[in-house]
Amino acid sequence: MNAHPGCGCGGSPAGGGCGGGRVEALPAASAFAALPVLPSTPCGGGAHAPATDPHEATLAQGERVLQELMAAGAATPAATDPTTVNPDDLTDDGGVSRRAFLTCVVAGCAAAATTGCGDFLHTAVGKKSFREYDKDEIAGLVKELEASARQKVGKDVKIGTTGALPGVEFGYALDVSRCIGCRRCVYACVEENNLSRDPQVHWIRVLEMDKDHGVDFAHANAYYDAEQVPRPGHFYLPVACQHCRDAPCVKSCPTGATWTEPDGIVVVDYDWCIGCRCCMAACPYGARHFNWAEPSVPTEAFNPDTHFLGNRPRSRGVVEKCTFCIQRVRNGRYPACVEVCPVGSRKFGNLLDPASEVRWILEHKRVFVLKAELATHPRFYYFYGS
Amino acid sequence: MKTLRDFARFLRDSVRAALTGGRTYWLWVGALGVLLGVGLYAYVHQLQVGLGATGMRDQVSWGFYIGNFTFLVGVADAAVLVVIPAYIYKWKPAREVVVFGLLLAIAAVTMAATFVLVDIGHPERLWHLFPVIGSLNLPGSLLAWDVVALNSYLILNVVIVLYGLFSLWRGKIPGRGVFLTMILVSIPVAIAVHTVTAFLYNGLASRPFWNSSILAPRFIASAFCSGPAVLVVLLQILRRVAKFDVANQVLWKLAELMAYAMGFNLFLLAAEVFKEFYSGTEHAQHLYYMFTGLDGHNAIVPYIWTSVICSVAAFFILLIPRLRRHPVLLNVGCALTFVGVYIEKGIGLVIPGLTPDTLGEIYEYVPTLTELGVTGGIFGLGALIFTFGVKASLPLLEKFREPPIPKT
Numbered sequence: 001m002n003a004h005p006g007c008g009c010g011g012s013p014a015g016g017g018c019g020g021g022r023v024e025a026l027p028a029a030s031a032f033a034a035l036p037v038l039p040s041t042p043c044g045g046g047a048h049a050p051a052t053d054p055h056e057a058t059l060a061q062g063e064r065v066l067q068e069l070m071a072a073g074a075a076t077p078a079a080t081d082p083t084t085v086n087p088d089d090l091t092d093d094g095g096v097s098r099r100a101f102l103t104c105v106v107a108g109c110a111a112a113a114t115t116g117c118g119d120f121l122h123t124a125v126g127k128k129s130f131r132e133y134d135k136d137e138i139a140g141l142v143k144e145l146e147a148s149a150r151q152k153v154g155k156d157v158k159i160g161t162t163g164a165l166p167g168v169e170f171g172y173a174l175d176v177s178r179c180i181g182c183r184r185c186v187y188a189c190v191e192e193n194n195l196s197r198d199p200q201v202h203w204i205r206v207l208e209m210d211k212d213h214g215v216d217f218a219h220a221n222a223y224y225d226a227e228q229v230p231r232p233g234h235f236y237l238p239v240a241c242q243h244c245r246d247a248p249c250v251k252s253c254p255t256g257a258t259w260t261e262p263d264g265i266v267v268v269d270y271d272w273c274i275g276c277r278c279c280m281a282a283c284p285y286g287a288r289h290f291n292w293a294e295p296s297v298p299t300e301a302f303n304p305d306t307h308f309l310g311n312r313p314r315s316r317g318v319v320e321k322c323t324f325c326i327q328r329v330r331n332g333r334y335p336a337c338v339e340v341c342p343v344g345s346r347k348f349g350n351l352l353d354p355a356s357e358v359r360w361i362l363e364h365k366r367v368f369v370l371k372a373e374l375a376t377h378p379r380f381y382y383f384y385g386s
Numbered sequence: 387m388k389t390l391r392d393f394a395r396f397l398r399d400s401v402r403a404a405l406t407g408g409r410t411y412w413l414w415v416g417a418l419g420v421l422l423g424v425g426l427y428a429y430v431h432q433l434q435v436g437l438g439a440t441g442m443r444d445q446v447s448w449g450f451y452i453g454n455f456t457f458l459v460g461v462a463d464a465a466v467l468v469v470i471p472a473y474i475y476k477w478k479p480a481r482e483v484v485v486f487g488l489l490l491a492i493a494a495v496t497m498a499a500t501f502v503l504v505d506i507g508h509p510e511r512l513w514h515l516f517p518v519i520g521s522l523n524l525p526g527s528l529l530a531w532d533v534v535a536l537n538s539y540l541i542l543n544v545v546i547v548l549y550g551l552f553s554l555w556r557g558k559i560p561g562r563g564v565f566l567t568m569i570l571v572s573i574p575v576a577i578a579v580h581t582v583t584a585f586l587y588n589g590l591a592s593r594p595f596w597n598s599s600i601l602a603p604r605f606i607a608s609a610f611c612s613g614p615a616v617l618v619v620l621l622q623i624l625r626r627v628a629k630f631d632v633a634n635q636v637l638w639k640l641a642e643l644m645a646y647a648m649g650f651n652l653f654l655l656a657a658e659v660f661k662e663f664y665s666g667t668e669h670a671q672h673l674y675y676m677f678t679g680l681d682g683h684n685a686i687v688p689y690i691w692t693s694v695i696c697s698v699a700a701f702f703i704l705l706i707p708r709l710r711r712h713p714v715l716l717n718v719g720c721a722l723t724f725v726g727v728y729i730e731k732g733i734g735l736v737i738p739g740l741t742p743d744t745l746g747e748i749y750e751y752v753p754t755l756t757e758l759g760v761t762g763g764i765f766g767l768g769a770l771i772f773t774f775g776v777k778a779s780l781p782l783l784e785k786f787r788e789p790p791i792p793k794t
Contacts, residue, residue, distance in 0.1 A: 007403045019765040110446045129514075129521055199438070207745060218668045235661035239745060246593060254529035274514050275437070275507020278529050280447040284592035286745040290447060291506065305612075317434040317507025348607035 005372030023342065026183040029200040105183060129256060130269040130308065138152040142308065149306075149313050154299035160307045162330040164263035170324050171264070171351035172335075173356040174238060174368065175385035178345035181206050181229040181236030185337035185346065189240075192336035193311040194326060204240040204320040204337060205286060209211075211235055215370075240337075240372060241266060241287040241322035242378035249279035258319075264351070264379050265324050269311035275317040284371050291316040314343055324348070351379065396555040400778035407777065410627070415773060418766045425763010428756045429504060437507055439756040445749035446504070446740045450732065450757045454764070455501035457612065457731035459583045460605065462494035464613025466576045467643055468636075473569050479633040483621055484569075488547050489775040490617055491576070495540045497768035506761050507703065528586040535579045542572050547775070554782040580605050587739065595672035595739040598661075604654045610647035611700075612727035614640040615720040620772075622717070628780055638711055644723060645704035651727075652697060655685065675748070676738040683750045686737055691728050697726030 038095055089286070111144035124333055133141060142159050149157040186204045195201040207220040230236065243266050249268060250258050257272035280288045294316040306312040307327035314320055325335035329348070338346040358381070361367065367381040407415075432439040441448045468487035472480035503509055514520040515533050522530045531608035546568045553560040584605040587596035618640050621632045659677075662670040674680050679687045703709045710716055742748045753761075 132521075132570070172743070182752070205745060217744070218671060218742070220746045222745065222747060248590065250591070251526040252528065254523050254527040254533065256523040257514070272514060273508070274511045276502070276505070276529060277447045277507075278527065278586075280444065281587075282590050282592055284744050285746075286444070286743055287446050292443060293436045316438075317509075319507075371592075 005256060022230060023180055023182040025181060025224070025226045025229040027225065028186075028206070028223045029202045057346075076108075077114050084097070088266055092175060111136055118135045125311065131256075131259065145308075145312065145386040152313050153297070153304075154301045155302065155304060157304045157313070158304070159312050160305075160327055160331075161309075162307065164261050164265075165330065166262075167350075167352055169264040170243070170379065171349060171356075171362075172324065172380045173347040173358050173361045173365075174380070174382050175345040175347070176235065176382050177384045177386050178343045179206075179238060179341075180237045180343055181208055181224070181226075181231075181234070182342065184340050184342060185238060188336040188340035189322070191301065192303055192328070193323075194295075194297050194306070194313065195320075196291065196293075196297060197301070198296050199287050199293050201291070201320070203287070203289065203320075204238050206236055206238045208234050229336065237382070238337075239285055239287070239370065240380075241324075242285050242376065242380040243322075243324065244376035246375060246377050248282040248284065248374075248376060252278040252282035254278060260308070261326075263330070265309075265329075266321070267323055267326065267327055268319055268321060269309070270312070270314050270318045270320070273318040275319065276366055277319065279319055284374050284376060288319050288321045290319050345385075392410050392556065393552060396552050400551070403781050404774040404778040411777070412713055415770065418770045418773065421766030422763050422770065425760050425766060428759030428763065432504070432756050432760065434510075434666055436530065437505075439754060440505065441752050441754045441757065443749055443751075445743040445747055446737060448736050448740060448753035449499045449751055450736075450753040450761060451505040453732035454761055455498045455505070455738040456583060456605075456735055458494045458498040458501065458768075459536070459614045460609030460727070461616055462491040462498065462729060463606070463609040464494070465491035465543065466573055467591055467610060467614050467640060468617065469569055469573060471639060475601075477639075479636045480639070482783070483617075483632060483636055485547060486621065486624070486776065486777055487617060488543050488572075488725070490613070492543045492547065492775065493768040493772040494613075495536055495543070495579075496771055499536055499540070500764045500767065501761075504764070527532055528582065528589050530707035531582050532579075532586055535575070535582045539572070539575050539579045542568065542575055546572060547779075550681055551779050551782050559786060561775060571727065577606065580609050587735070591746050593739050594669035596735075598658065600658055602764075604651065604658070607647050607651035607654055608727045608730060610652060611644050611697075611723045612731075614644045615723040615727070616648075617645075618720050619717060622660050622685075624776065624780075630780060630784070631666045633712075637716065638707075641704045641710040641716055641719065644720075645701060645710070648697060648701045648704065648723060648726075652701060671742055672738045675741050676734060680742065680748060683741075683748050685750050685752055686733055689733050692694055693726045693734060695726075696722040697730070700726055726748065 080249075128143060131140075138161055142161060146157060146159050149159065167291050177277040183206050186202050186206060189195065189203050190197070190201075193203065195203060205222050207217070208224040208231070209216060210218050213219050215237060224231065224234075241261075243264055245260075245264075250260055254276060255272060257274070257276055258266065258268045260266050275290065277290055280290060291314055292334075295314055297313075303311060305327055307323070307330070310323040310326040311335050325333070328335060332346055338348045347357050347361055349358040351358055351362075353359060361383055362381065365385060367383040369376075369378045369381060424491055430621070440449060440451075465484075465487035468480050468484050471477040472484045503512060506512065515522060515530070517534075522533065524534075546565070549565055550560045553565070558613050581602050584602035587593070588599070588601045589597075591597050618637050620638060624630045625632045659673060662673045671680060675683065676686060676690050678684070700719045700722035703722065710719060737751055741751065
């Protein structure tokens with residue numbers, strides 16, 4: 001563990017990294033939109049080298065496996081093109097004919113109407129769901145979006161469209177017995193994914209639970225305020241999108257603006273979402289968040305490395321959620337929360353790879369999923385590592 | 387071609403009839419216009435600020451708007467309770483007021499759809515919900531189904547009313563054939579609309595308060611109270627203001643049907659309350675939040691008890707023939723029914739369903755002034771639609787009235 005001055009997790013007196021001692025807790029977002037501005041994260045999110053982490057071996061191993069897999073995937077021509085999106089997502093007869101129809105409509109209206117009306121129709125009716133665009137259109141769209149993002153954010157923003165790699169289904173495993181509830185994952189996620197700072201949006205919610213209640217949402221507390229964590233008598237359960245195999249949110253969306261990618265990531269098309277919030281009512285995990293106001297991220301803090309289906313700039317009035325850091329994991333990196341976790345309780349990898357770390361956990365630890373009775377079949381597992 | 391020209395003239399006559407009236411009429415229309423203006427002002431504010439201008443947040447992501455939407459879909463069912471006696475049981479007095487039931491349904495469905503519009507984060511993307519140009523997620527999404535059902539019901543009712551009034555305008559009384567077929571089709575469609583709206587909540591396994599198979603029957607039962615409650619009062623107003631003679635039997639029959647529906651509604655509520663409280667699982671938390679408050683959060687408790695008391699009182703007033711035939715008590719019963727069901731659907735359905743949230747958090751939702759303003763505006767809009775509709779159809783109906791039914 002590198003020393004982080006002023007951060008409870010560096011140089012723990014117990015030695016051997018953060019896992020041994022108690023750690024300063026970062027604040028939770030309040031339930032209200034009118035919030036104090038986010039305090040800076042003492043631990044500094046982002047690239048947190050796990051060099052001296054006690055779980056270095058397993059993390060590095062997992063990453064290597066993942067990278068090998070990505071490299072193997074990259075050998076296929078489809079994956080070398082950064083703007084490639086899985087063809088399954090794009091080609092659809094209905095989409096093409098609808099596109100042709102729309103083109104006619106737009107062209108006709110544009111010709112007949114004044115330029116202003118034409119522009120309006122182009123932006124209003126000419127748009128399609130991300131899944132209906134073909135490759136060339138995506139490239140053009142991304143250019144447009146990057147230009148408007150530059151204006152909005154105040155600096156260059158790259159919007160990637162890397163598609164799912166064949167043979168990859170991402171899975172997550174979280175060690176409940178290690179998590180100390182420090183909320184570093186929450187803030188690393190905020191920084192990586194350009195979550196609004198005012199009002200605060202958090203994709204990860206860390207729940208504090210009583211040891212004598214077990215996993216019990218009715219008595220959970222997301223707003224624990226502590227000098228140091230873990231607090232005696234409590235354990236911690238971070239919850240974000242569970243990337244369900246049978247996702248109720250996807251089913252409930254009236255416009256098909258949210259779907260499951262071939263690699264298992266449940267994504268939202270921010271340009272197609274109408275903001276009806278059916279998905280939020282349907283989600284059993286409180287994982288979906290609505291932009292009740294215009295999201296605001298300071299220019300200098302804006303992470304310019306984004307993905308169309310992930311951390312690119314969002315408008316108010318749309319729903320967003322954890323994407324397993326789609327901009328990272330499709331390029332062979334770990335999600336930010338996995339990297340930042342000071343106790344190594346977060347594990348991530350390819351469920352289809354027998355040698356991956358998540359598969360090792362599924363095989364050797366007993367895992368559970370949240371609200372199994374709802375049959376959502378999450379790709380996010382919890383386990384007691386010790 | 388002649389028919390088309392006639393139809394245009396009919397429309398012109400109707401608009402003229404709707405826009406002719408005395409001082410009281412224009413005062414009423416003006417008052418509704420003010421209400422609508424306030425609503426527009428509030429909505430523009432909401433568009434500028436975002437939905438953060440409402441009291442809704444991630445924990446309670448639907449609120450007063452969606453509650454009102456649900457209530458109004460129920461009011462739209464009022465038409466059915468007039469259509470069934472009029473055309474299934476061929477009861478003449480009811481037939482004379484069918485058009486008002488249909489107009490009420492049109493106004494209610496329009497208001498319901500408007501409540502959805504003001505609730506969404508990107509209203510300019512509403513067309514994503516339209517067939518062909520949008521991408522309606524069928525058969526998965528219940529909101530997609532609801533869009534289809536609501537629009538079908540709205541179009542059907544508009545066509546029936548226009549067809550019926552146009553026939554009258556041409557000097558014919560719409561009878562069998564197309565008219566009757568459409569009327570009969572509208573009955574199952576009305577039930578379907580409210581059932582689909584119930585399923586919108588009912589299908590969400592994440593929300594145990596809604597995920598109960600008793601929900602759709604409860605929706606129908608309460609709809610059969612609230613819709614006629616509005617209609618009974620409106621018909622009396624018409625009788626007084628427009629001198630349109632409405633038979634007392636119609637009002638009493640509607641009141642009687644309301645009593646049965648309310649009795650059934652209360653029975654279903656009791657069944658729900660028993661199951662939750664007796665089994666006492668964590669799922670009962672939502673009912674506790676509603677009836678007793680939870681951990682000191684009790685913002686909606688007084689409303690819910692008001693609703694229960696009003697509903698029970700209304701049940702007895704409407705059930706006992708001597709009481710429901712009393713000219714004042716009849717309206718008291720209707721008002722109590724309206725208040726009872728409005729609170730039950732507007733506040734008691736959506737808010738406790740989302741409180742506590744799926745991770746056990748209690749966020750106490752209270753609608754903001756913006757929400758109340760927009761809500762008022764939408765009710766103003768609905769009342770305007772109904773007023774204009776009634777005003778346009780009254781002269782045609784008057785012309786073809788059969789001799790008044792002797793009062794009993």
